[in-house]
Amino acid sequence: MDGQTERPARDGEDGATRRRLPPAERRQQIVDEAVRFFAEVGLEGKTRELARRLGVTQSLIFNYFATKDELIDAVYEKVYIGRLSPAWPERLTDRSVPLRDRLLAFYSEYSALIFEREWMRIFMFSGLAGASLNRRYLEHLGDVILLPLLAETEALAQTDAPPKMEDVWNLHGGIVYIGIRQHIYRMPKPAKPQEEIARAIDKYLLYFGIDSEN
Template sequence: MSTDATPADRPLRRDAERNRQRILQAAAELFAEAGLDVTLDEVARRAGVGVGTVYRRFPVKEELIDALFEDRIAGIVSLAEEALAHEDPWTGFTHFMERACERHTADRGLQQIVFSSVHGRQRVAAVRERIKPLVLRILERAQADGSLRADVESTDIPLLQFMVGAAGIYATDVAPEVWRRMLPIVLDGLRAERRGVTPLATPALSQEQFEQTMRCARL
C-alpha cells in the first residue's frame, strides 16, 4: 500500500504548519512582553487559533518554551564565542556584557529562562550548559591580561547582567534604554585599573520619569 499523501491531505498539513508558526510568533511576542508566566490560553488568543490547537501542538507549556528558546539561548552562546574571538580580552568581555544585556532587556522571557532552570526542558537545558565554560574563558582571558579585577568570579557575571537588564525592564515603559547608562558604571567598577570614568551617553531619568516608572513598572 502506498503511504504517499493524497492531494487532499496536503492543504491540511500546510494549515497545520501555518497554525504552528502563528502559535510560535504569538508566544514569542507574549513571552518577550510579559515573561514566561503567560498561559497557553493567552497564546491561543494572540495567535487567533483555538485553545485545542495550541494544546495539540504543545501539550505542556515547557514544550513551547523549548521550541522557542533553544535558538534564542544558542544566540547567547554565539555572543560568547564572538567575545572570545576578539583579540583584546577586555573588548571581548565588554562586547559580551553589552550584547547579552541588550537581549535580556528586549526579551523578558529570555532573561527568565537564562537565569532560571525552572522553565524549559532538555533542549533548553543542554544549550544553557554550553554557556558556562565560555563565560569562564571570557573572564579568565580578561583577568590574565590584567584588565579585569582578579576577584571577579564567573557566577558574578550572570548576576551583573541580570541586574543591568532588570533596570531596562523596570523602566521599559518610560526609558527602555536606561540600562545603557547602568552598564558603563558597572564595567568601570570591574576594571582592575582605570584612569577617569567612562562617559555616560544615555541620560539619567528625570525625577518625573522616575516617578512615572515607579507607577507603571512591571516587576
C-alpha cells in the same frame, strides 16, 4: 514548567476560528505569540487563552506541541538560546584584541538582544515559578560565555587573589540589572546604557589590575 501536561480541548470546543497556514509558518506563529503571551501573564498562562489570542482551536496548538512543556521549550529556544551568537566564544577568547574591547563588543551586542520586555519578563516568571528555563539557560551561558571569560581574566590578572567565577557572574549580573531595572521595576533606564556597561567593565578590569590595552 516542569511536569506541565495540559491537554487539548476538542476541535471547536473553544469556538476559535482558523485560517490555514503552511505548517512551518503556523508553528512559528504559535511560538511568536506564546513568547508575547507568557511574557505578559507568566508561565502559568493557559493554552486555551493563547489559542483564543491566536484565533485557533486549542487542539491545533497541541498538533504542533504534544504538551505545554514542549511549547515552553520552543519559547526557551527562541528567547534564550536563539539569541546567543555561536561566534561570541571565539571572539571573547581572541587575544589579538584587548580584553576590554572584547568585553565591550560582547556586552554591547548581548544587551541589545536581552534588554527587551519579553526576555526580561519570561526570565523573571521562569525564576519565580521554579521552572527549568533559567537554570538551563544560565548553565549554558556559564559554559559557553562566562567560563571562557574567566580564563581570559585569569590570564591577565595582576592580583594575588585569582579571579573566581563569582567575580564574572557579578560583572554579568550588574550589566543585566540595567535591563531588569527598566522592564521589571519599571524604573527609567540610564540615559546612556553603553556608558554604564563600559563603567562596569572598567571597574572589573581595574579590580584585577588588567590594563585596558591588554
